[in-house]
Amino acid sequence: MKISLRKKLIFLNLSLLFFVTVAASVISTYEIQKYYKTQILEQMSTQLEELEYLLANTELADLSQNLLFNFVQQTQMRISLIDSLGIVIFDSNVSRDSLRFLENHYTRPEIQMSLTKKIGYDKRNSASIHKPMFYTAKVFDRKSATGNPLLEKIYFIRLAIPLKKVKDVQKAVFWKIFSGGALALVLVAFISYFFANRLTFPIHKLSVVAESIKKGNLEAHFEHNKEDELGELADLLNQMLDKLRDDLVQLHKLEKMRTQFLGNVSHELRTPIFAVQGYLETLIQMKKVEPKKQKKFIKKAYRQTARLNSLLTDLIDISRIESGEMKMIFRNFNLSKWLNKIIDDMKETARENNVILAFVNKNDKNTFVIGDKNRLKQVILNLVNNAIKYNIPEGRVNVGYEQNGDQITIFVSDTGRGISKEHINRIFERFYRVDKERSRDVGGTGLGLAIVKHIVEAHDSRIFVKSEVNEGTTFSFSLNRADQ
Ligand SMILES: Nc1ncnc2c1ncn2[C@@H]1O[C@H](COP(=O)(O)OP(=O)(O)OP(=O)(O)O)[C@@H](O)[C@H]1O
Ligand SMILES: [Mg+2]
Structure with missing residues (x-):
């Protein structure tokens, strides 16, 4: 009961x-x-x-x-x-x-x-x-x-x-006292009824509001006009409710981002698949044997599948980083030798794009840092690739590092077209591209910088970007120095 x-x-x-x-x-x-x-x-x-x-x-x-x-x-x-x-x-x-x-x-x-x-x-x-x-x-x-x-x-x-x-x-004395007591009992019964009502009414009011919250009315507010314990409780409940509302807004935002991401992914996947389909259809419907033309279409289809492959690789990387599944393996390594080799390997791509790629600290041989070599290579590749892709003919890309106390700051700077203020805060978002058409032409999906940011942050560092439209862009991040 x-x-x-x-x-x-x-x-x-x-x-x-x-x-x-x-x-x-x-x-x-x-x-x-x-x-x-x-x-x-x-x-x-x-x-x-x-x-x-x-x-x-x-x-x-x-x-x-x-x-x-x-x-x-x-x-x-x-x-x-x-x-x-x-x-x-x-x-x-x-x-x-x-x-x-x-x-x-x-x-x-x-x-x-x-x-x-x-x-x-x-x-x-x-x-x-x-x-x-x-x-x-x-x-x-x-x-x-x-x-x-x-x-x-x-x-x-x-x-x-x-x-x-x-x-x-x-006996008379006893009864007088006892009847006095009985009278007092009745009086107190009335008084305590009154006070019990006064005390329980605000509690009742709180539970009415709680009930409406239970039914989904998150705009509810716990009213109170006294600075007693119940007032404190109502204040706390209101604060709790505020937090809940904030969390819910956050959740909705995340949910929206998730659906957007899903939409982006399907869209990005569909584009190369449609292209491949288109090339294959053309090939199927060709009446005459035209080896030159056919090879051209096959090459185009192949390029699209390569793009599909890199897109999927990037997506897998992102989801592995975000879910925490991708573990970084931190080791000391020789930054000078490591960077020199990566830059050497990329010189060919730069030349193909009519861009001059240079490693600034070529003469240094003994700078060591702590980090995950493989993941950091992905960072440098992404940054240098961007610097080449979004450059101008005869442009330059300089890669190098500077000592900064206990840290080494690595930079990739180019003489490209730059990024305007309105875009600069968003380039690290997944799928964000400044110029969608041009970026897609050069094979971009907008995942590169999102991956770069994740990897750099996993090294307890931050990625910085400084850019001037039509002059160039510099990306930089720092790593902890290590003894040789
Ligand atoms: N060095 C740069 N100069 C000018 N714009 C840049 C530079 N680096 C990046 N951007 C802009 O930022 C956008 C996002 O870069 P990001 O590397 O994330 O994607 P992407 O290069 O388009 O595709 P992906 O790297 O996934 O192949 C690019 O589309 C480009 O518009
Ligand atoms: Mg990129």
């Missing part, structure tokens, strides 16, 4: 109050009863003294005189007069003739107590009248009674009241 927080709060308050009320009633009843007992005792001892005075100062001929009965009537008490041996010589509740049947009273607790204390008292069932009674007794002060033989026999005077009277008062 689900019990609401509100009910729990009310129940907690009520049960707390219930226990407090009961405990307070019991304790105060006990204390008041104690106080009442001393009050009765005091009152009765005053009356004992009064009786003593009355006895001593009245000419008494007989103990059954009206005087004593008047006293009994006035005080509603039972009087017993007892001699020094414990024999009852007068009792307002026992007839004179029956007195001799009474037990000896010397051992009664109140009588014994009165021998050592000013007043003796006890609470018990009366053996003579069979009712619970409260007894007080006092040794009779006979100084003033000398001369009266009747009084000289009295040794103890005793007063008793039915306990019922005392009990009635105690």
Whole structure:
């Protein structure tokens, strides 16, 4: 069964109050009863003294005189007069003739107590009248009674009241306190109901908003107007929601990029495949055997398949780098020798494109760096190929490096057409080409620089580009220097 927080709060308050009320009633009843007992005792001892005075100062001929009965009537008490041996010589509740049947009273607790204390008292069932009674007794002060033989026999005077009277008062006290407690209980029930509502309402409000978020309303906002814990919670929830919204926007962006990438990939793949198809179709439909023409088409188709191959290689590289599947193997190696060899191998391509390619640090033989030689070769090949491809006839490409503290900065710079400001920030994106047609003519797919950037960043470095339209472009990145 689900019990609401509100009910729990009310129940907690009520049960707390219930226990407090009961405990307070019991304790105060006990204390008041104690106080009442001393009050009765005091009152009765005053009356004992009064009786003593009355006895001593009245000419008494007989103990059954009206005087004593008047006293009994006035005080509603039972009087017993007892001699020094414990024999009852007068009792307002026992007839004179029956007195001799009474037990000896010397051992009664109140009588014994009165021998050592000013007043003796006890609470018990009366053996003579069979009712619970409260007894007080006092040794009779006979100084003033000398001369009266009747009084000289009295040794103890005793007063008793039915306990019922005392009990009635105690009961009344208990009920007053208890009904006060019950009233308080009802009052607190109302108050705690009110507070429980006040406390749980904002929680309820939060859960209403949470519910609407659950249903997809991400624009929801947790309202609050208090700077208490619930306010803090609402603030935190709002912050959480903000973050969620941001993450979602990011996710949508990534998703969009993914679909765009997929679209680009299919488009790029389709272009060479269509071309190959076209050449093959032409070949199939040729009526006459024209070896020269046929060879031309076969060559064209072959070039397209080569392009398809390099495109797929690039795609595989990119996905392997991005998924973290491609692990770099860092080693020390001789940068001078390594670069010299790569540049030498590319000179032929440069010449074919009517570009002069030069290695600036030809005379240096002893510069060592740390990195993945194979991946870095891909970087240099891409950068130099671009520098050749996007150059002008008779243009130059310089490759070299400079020492930069603990690092070696490698650069590839050309005298080509340059890249304008609007494009420069985007050339590292996958498939991005400044001039789509021209780039495709020279065999580009726009993946080269994306791969370059990934590899350089895997070396904890960054790729920089500086370019001036119609003057040229310089790409550079740094590697950690190594000892020889
Ligand atoms: N040295 C450069 N001078 C002028 N433009 C450049 C240079 N290098 C790159 N670009 C521009 O940046 C674009 C992206 O280069 P990237 O190397 O990524 O692709 P690509 O060369 O077109 O194709 P791929 O390298 O995948 O074969 C190029 O299309 C070109 O427009
Ligand atoms: Mg390229």
